[in-house]
Amino acid sequence: MAFKIIVCAKQVPDTSEVKIDPVKNTIMREGVPSILNHDDANALEEALKMKDQYPDTTVTVITMGPPQAKDMLLECLAMGADEGVLVSDRAVGGSDTWATSNVLAAAINKLGEFDLIFAGRQAIDGDTAQVGPQLAEKLDLPQVTYVAEFKIDPNMKDITVKRVLEDGYEMIKIKTPCILTAINELNVPRYMSIGGIYDAANKELKVWNAKDIAVDLNTVGLEASPTNVFRSFTPVPKGKGMMIEGDTQKDIAQNLLINLKAKHVI
Amino acid sequence: MNFSETKEQEFVRKMVREFAIEEVRPIAADIDKEHRFPTETVEKMSKYGLLGVPFPKELGGAGGDNVSYAITVEELSRECASTGVICSAHTSLCVWPIWAWGTDEQKQKYMIPLAKGEKLGAFGLTEPNAGSDAGGQQTRAVDMGDHWLLNGTKVFITNGGFADVFVIVAMTDKSKGTRGGISAFIIEKDFEGFAIGKTEDKMGICASSTTELIFQNCKVPKENLLGKVGEGFKVAMSTLDGGRIGIASQALGIAQGALDVTVEYLKTRKQFGKKLSKMQALQFDIAEMKTRIEASRLLIYKAADMKDKHLAYGPASAMAKLFAAETAMYVTTKAVQLHGGYGFIKDYPVERMMRDAKITEIYEGTSEVQKMVIAASVIGK
Numbered sequence: 001m002a003f004k005i006i007v008c009a010k011q012v013p014d015t016s017e018v019k020i021d022p023v024k025n026t027i028m029r030e031g032v033p034s035i036l037n038h039d040d041a042n043a044l045e046e047a048l049k050m051k052d053q054y055p056d057t058t059v060t061v062i063t064m065g066p067p068q069a070k071d072m073l074l075e076c077l078a079m080g081a082d083e084g085v086l087v088s089d090r091a092v093g094g095s096d097t098w099a100t101s102n103v104l105a106a107a108i109n110k111l112g113e114f115d116l117i118f119a120g121r122q123a124i125d126g127d128t129a130q131v132g133p134q135l136a137e138k139l140d141l142p143q144v145t146y147v148a149e150f151k152i153d154p155n156m157k158d159i160t161v162k163r164v165l166e167d168g169y170e171m172i173k174i175k176t177p178c179i180l181t182a183i184n185e186l187n188v189p190r191y192m193s194i195g196g197i198y199d200a201a202n203k204e205l206k207v208w209n210a211k212d213i214a215v216d217l218n219t220v221g222l223e224a225s226p227t228n229v230f231r232s233f234t235p236v237p238k239g240k241g242m243m244i245e246g247d248t249q250k251d252i253a254q255n256l257l258i259n260l261k262a263k264h265v266i
Numbered sequence: 267m268n269f270s271e272t273k274e275q276e277f278v279r280k281m282v283r284e285f286a287i288e289e290v291r292p293i294a295a296d297i298d299k300e301h302r303f304p305t306e307t308v309e310k311m312s313k314y315g316l317l318g319v320p321f322p323k324e325l326g327g328a329g330g331d332n333v334s335y336a337i338t339v340e341e342l343s344r345e346c347a348s349t350g351v352i353c354s355a356h357t358s359l360c361v362w363p364i365w366a367w368g369t370d371e372q373k374q375k376y377m378i379p380l381a382k383g384e385k386l387g388a389f390g391l392t393e394p395n396a397g398s399d400a401g402g403q404q405t406r407a408v409d410m411g412d413h414w415l416l417n418g419t420k421v422f423i424t425n426g427g428f429a430d431v432f433v434i435v436a437m438t439d440k441s442k443g444t445r446g447g448i449s450a451f452i453i454e455k456d457f458e459g460f461a462i463g464k465t466e467d468k469m470g471i472c473a474s475s476t477t478e479l480i481f482q483n484c485k486v487p488k489e490n491l492l493g494k495v496g497e498g499f500k501v502a503m504s505t506l507d508g509g510r511i512g513i514a515s516q517a518l519g520i521a522q523g524a525l526d527v528t529v530e531y532l533k534t535r536k537q538f539g540k541k542l543s544k545m546q547a548l549q550f551d552i553a554e555m556k557t558r559i560e561a562s563r564l565l566i567y568k569a570a571d572m573k574d575k576h577l578a579y580g581p582a583s584a585m586a587k588l589f590a591a592e593t594a595m596y597v598t599t600k601a602v603q604l605h606g607g608y609g610f611i612k613d614y615p616v617e618r619m620m621r622d623a624k625i626t627e628i629y630e631g632t633s634e635v636q637k638m639v640i641a642a643s644v645i646g647k
Binding site: 074078192199201 | 273278280281284285313315319323327330
């Protein structure tokens with residue numbers, strides 16, 4: 001039986017090139033390239049690795065965004081995904097994480113049966129890490145976040161993952177269907193291939209609006225979003241850190257103590 | 267008229283750019299210094315379809331076009347000209363003639379693994395006494411009834427030491443001269459009587475392999491004749507027409523790479539209390555470099571587009587190669603100058619780029635030979 005994976009992805013501004021408008025305190029998006037969100041690329045890579053191992057696996061990438069997010073879906077197809085779905089509608093514009101997960105849950109319900117949903121941990125523009133877990137709640141699925149290792153039993157049911165925490169890790173067993181969110185330690189995403197680029201150009205993307213996915217319009221978009229941004233600002237840059245040097249570890253420790261004492265920290 | 271890239275071409279550039287930054291840039295200086303052929307990069311290029319860009323999928327290719335192929339060589343060469351020429355010599359000079367001139371059996375046996383990048387290709391025309399003057403061929407192929415027997419030596423063969431399959435040109439009937447007397451053959455590296463000779467120690471593109479090929483009573487199966495007997499000159503000349511798009515793209519990539527790092531340098535280097543990038547005399551150099559690069563790019567894409575449309579593109583590819591090669595030399599020389607003393611030392615990449623640029627004015631037809639081709643197309647022969 002073909003194993004079906006859904007990958008949730010987001011097209012984001014390349015934050016390494018983003019600047020904040022010093023007057024308006026908003027992101028200056030002009031001329032900033034849009035990219036496939038990094039953690040989502042890891043999510044897709046893990047799905048594609050599974051497809052490499054079990055060729056009858058199908059990988060569907062789903063995203064919510066403006067029409068230009070099609071480019072990101074084409075990139076996913078050029079990397080090896082089978083199908084791309086874009087949910088695009090003015091009615092869902094300005095959605096926060098809660099509203100976004102309502103949209104994605106409705107779209108995934110429309111897609112039908114699946115075995116596994118992979119999402120990235122978080123998007124580099126919002127850094128919330130909320131959509132994956134919210135989606136799990138709304139689809140009533142078990143979830144594991146911060147996945148750094150993934151193994152599936154040949155029975156295609158039992159999954160073992162390593163979940164990375166700040167001070168250690170957990171090994172967790174979970175059964176399909178479930179949602180996993182990927183971190184960059186999980187893998188190194190592949191590039192598009194030249195052949196994949198030309199194949200992708202011949203594939204048709206599914207583009208759905210709010211009506212297509214039968215989502216309750218009172219639960220999506222800016223108005224329905226409970227999150228409000230009060231202020232965005234550029235933090236004052238911290239001073240340069242100090243590198244403490246020494247020939248041996250003992251010297252370094254001593255130099256550290258001298259510095260701490262000099263500053264009356266200890 | 268349309269001067270914009272297709273979506274596919276745009277994606278090919280994005281993909282090859284990322285690949286070149288991640289996989290090629292980190293080793294470019296080292297492989298140049300060590301004169302080391304980057305087999306690990308070639309394997310990765312194969313995996314992602316970079317060794318069969320302009321060929322149909324059913325024959326092992328990536329299903330792309332010649333503009334995408336030009337972009338591929340350009341973006342590779344922007345980081346490392348040696349890596350660029352490995353791709354160019356393989357694609358234009360070995361896979362292409364088998365695709366254009368080969369029988370169905372030859373395409374199945376040789377082209378598919380070459381276009382997939384499972385095997386690497388090379389092309390042998392040049393001899394100690396015959397380069398662009400193909401009629402001076404001394405390598406002989408004699409029809410022995412059930413096989414051909416090759417004797418002779420080829421020189422300056424790109425990919426020579428690492429190729430699995432070679433397209434080789436040899437004299438089959440000296441009395442008929444260039445037109446009718448020369449034939450082309452497909453040679454496997456393990457054929458009896460075939461050996462790789464001396465590896466050249468070069469000024470630039472040091473990570474590419476340039477060798478002699480030696481044929482001593484090399485037995486070649488009858489079915490490995492490429493094209494008909496006597497068509498070798500046509501095979502070689504049509505191959506070089508396309509090869510010039512590859513080398514022009516390599517030259518363009520070198521020039522673009524040199525401009526990239528020079529602009530970066532001018533923006534950080536301060537002299538007399540201000541950044542070099544604020545000095546108008548140097549800005550004018552950058553403007554001149556950029557304009558020549560852009561003009562090269564248009565000539566190259568035009569030639570590649572003409573090839574895609576099956577138009578006669580020989581003079582167009584000669585003009586592209588002439589202009590792009592001279593631009594590469596101009597831009598890299600300026601780049602070294604704008605770096606001052608730092609440009610002359612090997613810690614900065616412009617020194618390597620200037621050495622790499624020189625060959626683009628020489629191989630696959632010198633600038634002078636390109637002018638012969640261009641002039642003949644204007645004046646007539």
